[in-house]
Amino acid sequence: MMLEMDIKTYMHQVGQAARTASRAIARADSNAKNKALLAMADAIERDSAILLAANETDMTAARANGLDAALLDRLSLNAKSVAGMAEGLRQIAALPDPVGEITDLKYRPSGIQVGKMRVPLGVIGIIYEARPNVTADAAGLCLKSGNAAILRGGSEALHSNQAIAACVREGLAAAGLPETAVQVINTTDRAAVAELITMREFVDVIVPRGGKGLIERLMNDARIPVIKHLHGVCHVYVDDKADMDKAIRIADNAKTSRYGTCNTTETLLVASAVAAEFLPKIAAIYASKNVEMRGCERTRALLKDIVTATEEDWHTEYLAPIISIRVVDDMDAAITHINHYGSQHTDAIITEDYTRARRFLREVDSSSVMINASTRFADGFEYGLGAEIGISTDKIHARGPVGLEGLTSQKWIVLGDGHVRG
Amino acid sequence: MMLEMDIKTYMHQVGQAARTASRAIARADSNAKNKALLAMADAIERDSAILLAANETDMTAARANGLDAALLDRLSLNAKSVAGMAEGLRQIAALPDPVGEITDLKYRPSGIQVGKMRVPLGVIGIIYEARPNVTADAAGLCLKSGNAAILRGGSEALHSNQAIAACVREGLAAAGLPETAVQVINTTDRAAVAELITMREFVDVIVPRGGKGLIERLMNDARIPVIKHLHGVCHVYVDDKADMDKAIRIADNAKTSRYGTCNTTETLLVASAVAAEFLPKIAAIYASKNVEMRGCERTRALLKDIVTATEEDWHTEYLAPIISIRVVDDMDAAITHINHYGSQHTDAIITEDYTRARRFLREVDSSSVMINASTRFADGFEYGLGAEIGISTDKIHARGPVGLEGLTSQKWIVLGDGHVRG
Structure with a gap:
């Protein structure tokens, strides 16, 4: 286990690397992003046995720690669920690229044209519990939407998540994109979460996927906007x-x-x-x-x-x-x-x-x-979003299922021909 | 000055009243909202002398307290700026009502139709400094976008803001809408702000309009999403x-x-x-x-x-x-x-x-x-938004000038004919 100071240093390195990578990912073209997604899918299929072995390590520890049946079920991978991860990445590759989409471009009485361009949010921090498949899904959705991602999975899934992360990095490298565009935190220390949700200079939004306890903790402690899913009554x-x-x-x-x-x-x-x-x-x-x-x-x-x-x-x-x-x-x-x-x-x-x-x-x-x-x-x-990073019960930014569009924002663009304001 | 406990009680009463009023405002039709806006404008014009007298009380105190020229300039009202407030409310009345707008309604392979409906955010807390005209602008924009508002102006503008608030309430009443849909905090105690930015059960979003000091304080202390404008380099x-x-x-x-x-x-x-x-x-x-x-x-x-x-x-x-x-x-x-x-x-x-x-x-x-x-x-x-509540330098929810649309969100709507999920 790292010392607390080491965790802070480590997380700041992760954050800095994510911020730098986010600029490259934001301007990556659709072709490069799709190439990376397909290469990730291929690597996951090829490494299916490695992923299942890593998952077995996690499952053995989880059983020894007395995790309940529902948690064990969510933690476990099998050949079918590994194939499902690869298929999910291929589906994301097939979705239209939301980044750079220009809408509502209209002439104003002053003569300028004003419209909106869809843009990535920057760096997205995702905090999730047992399910290792979230690692692949979240990496794919963040990449396609032009964002860098910092993923913090459950401690019980550490080996599974790191094995998936290796495939994700391989896919990024195959497309000439920075491997730091998707980083999976390799410590189970809870201090890493405390850093992640307060590193305002490096992280633009936090997406938690987990139980009420996790969400309520984030609502109190986060200093970064959170797109949260509380519960469904x-x-x-x-x-x-x-x-x-x-x-x-x-x-x-x-x-x-x-x-x-x-x-x-x-x-x-x-x-x-x-x-x-x-x-x-x-x-x-x-x-x-x-x-x-x-x-x-x-x-x-x-x-x-x-x-x-x-x-x-x-x-x-x-x-x-x-x-x-x-x-x-x-x-x-x-x-x-x-x-x-x-x-x-x-x-x-x-x-x-x-x-x-x-x-x-x-x-x-x-x-x-x-x-x-x-x-x-x-x-x-x-709903036709192709995939979702979660379902938001918040009111600002995004409500309901959050897909690629929910991981983006819109900036204003103004086209003129030497126009000045009177 | 109220005791701290009284402030908490007072703010919770304000919050509860805003939450209740927000439901009535959310379902108010365009006609009622526009009637209220026009009645507010009429009241402000009729009470111009009363507003200017209240403003003179504030100006006298501000001069005695040695406020600098720039602040005095922002605090001062004159016949022209009062007329401008009324005109601004009439312009908001003339804007299209964003609430209830349905877009992107499409058939899905399952047979359901899925689309989005534009909806209010709920209760908006606005914290601003010297300029009293923000009271009228913010009241108008929140009302038209179907939200209830809690306004907290600068202490130096207390009398001006309360005089404007009386006109706003009169307008709401004239249209049969609850007067508590727009509440202007009538204490200058800073503890009121501390309550406002943490009353998660009553307030959905905070919009600050002020200097860097105010914004940074909110970024640290708020437990409610903030649409902020940091600065413009x-x-x-x-x-x-x-x-x-x-x-x-x-x-x-x-x-x-x-x-x-x-x-x-x-x-x-x-x-x-x-x-x-x-x-x-x-x-x-x-x-x-x-x-x-x-x-x-x-x-x-x-x-x-x-x-x-x-x-x-x-x-x-x-x-x-x-x-x-x-x-x-x-x-x-x-x-x-x-x-x-x-x-x-x-x-x-x-x-x-x-x-x-x-x-x-x-x-x-x-x-x-x-x-x-x-x-x-x-x-x-x-940009054609008609009016703005501020300019967001944030990345989520809204970037750049925030008008009526920025004070709303979109929910999903699903239309079926007995459809169930396979």
Whole structure:
């Protein structure tokens, strides 16, 4: 373990190298960036056995340290997930290059033309937990968007991440780009994170991917802007003007297609006028899939055998086969519930009523608002971003799935012909 | 003066009221917002004498406290500047409403339609110094963009700001909107700022308008995202392929049209091949306008009587009739100088060379990059934003002049017909 002073020195070297590399990456052309991405993918495929051996080292240590099954699952790599990393990099290579895109170029009364050019953010610090595949995904997304990256993975994935990092460096070098454009921190000391989130001169934005504890620590300690994803307490509201078939299909899919994802619905809201018709049908489906239901009093009057939802349930992201259910008077009550208890992640209304659908879209203050669609669609691939670095529950800069565009900004450009201001 | 505990309680009441009001303002229609803006303008015109009397109270105290001439100038109102405040509010009313704008709505292979809707940020905290007209401008911009605002003006402008606030409240009430949508803090205690920049549950973003000291304090202490404007060290680079007439006109205008603005050029860079031709001509103009020139050695070889520019000069925003001048070998040296010494605000190249112009646009990492135009154009009105709340030198969320759009964000909307994720 390094001394604290060594960590500071090390992190400043990393930061300085990233800042320098970011200038080269910002002006790299699409061809060079894509060449690097494809070379990374090739190296990962070629080194699959090396990656799996490094991962086995991490897995052995993790088992010895008594990590729980969910963490072990997220840490583990296999031939398929390694191939998936390579495929992900090739998909990023195939995406359009956002950097340099000029939009909205218009003549002004003064005679100048004013527009915007999309530009990289500079240096992006990414702090993540178990999953080693984030190393490849994040490296690819940062590179394609013209940014340098400093990656800080979980300590339990150190060997896996370093093996992936070697492939990333090889890809950069193959395209003549600086290897320091993507640096993976090679210490597990937490002091490295403390430096990373305060090195304002070297890092432009922090993207954390991890649990609530990590995020809250960053919110307090970071001195650099953070694009954060807090949690997903998502809702489906079944309106009394809903098509019942669509409502059943969506309430089922939004909860049961996957339990551990942030876009999974955690609370079902049902208009009282259709509760007696709708609830027994959806409850039969949930029961058949062993989903535990926790209901308000009006729900329990219709579904006898379920437990009472507490105040805390309405705030909870279960990430498990559990759903809370509340009968509400109308859409206004549903919107009030969502804006109060929700996490501004993803919320859907099921209705055939035009005016209510229009109001729901406008009045629900969440990063994704849906009509007659499953909350499970809130995802970079589904939205056409090609890939995502995460899902932002913040309000400034980026909301919802963050892809290449979310890792860029826009500067103003002005074209003149000797124009001066009067 | 309130006790510290009272300040905390007071600020939390203000914050809670702003959060509640923000929901009403977010869903207010364009008509109501415009009605409020026009009623504010009418109230300000009607109460011109009251505003001027309140301002005279502030001016008397400021003179007694020995405030310098520049501060007194910024603090003072007159009939013309009061009329300008009203006119500014009417202009904001005339701007298109950004809230609710839906863009990029496209069908995805899954069958869902995905797009973006422009939405308010929520509650905006604005911290500013002397100028009382910011109270009206900021209130207008926040309202039109669907946000609630908490305004904290300079202590020396307390009476002026409260008088303007009364007109703002009257306008809100006239349109049936909550008066707490715009609150002007009525204490000069600095503890109020400390609360404002850490009340994460009530405030979504802080926009400071003030000197470097204020900004640096906020960067350290704020626990809420800050859209900041640090300073403007702007450059004009005269390339050896420049049209000399355009170069002279722009170098003159960029420096001498106003000295105290952040988009004023502070450093002139000149390609060595044209320095002997260009520098004596521009120097004669600067000398005739009493602009002090500070040059590098190569500049001084051509302009005998000027002082030597120090390392510090290249970093300095003079806000005064002073300019630093450096002869550089070529455009690459100019870009290196700008990216090193500049403040990423506004920088211009004067050239007729197509490839250099294209490279300069891409490689200069500033919020506004210009070709053959004066840096003085970097301004919300000139860019067609209608008005600006400030100029951001940040990289995330907004760069350059921040208008209504910069006070909003975009959420995702998904339209389906019973779609579920496979």
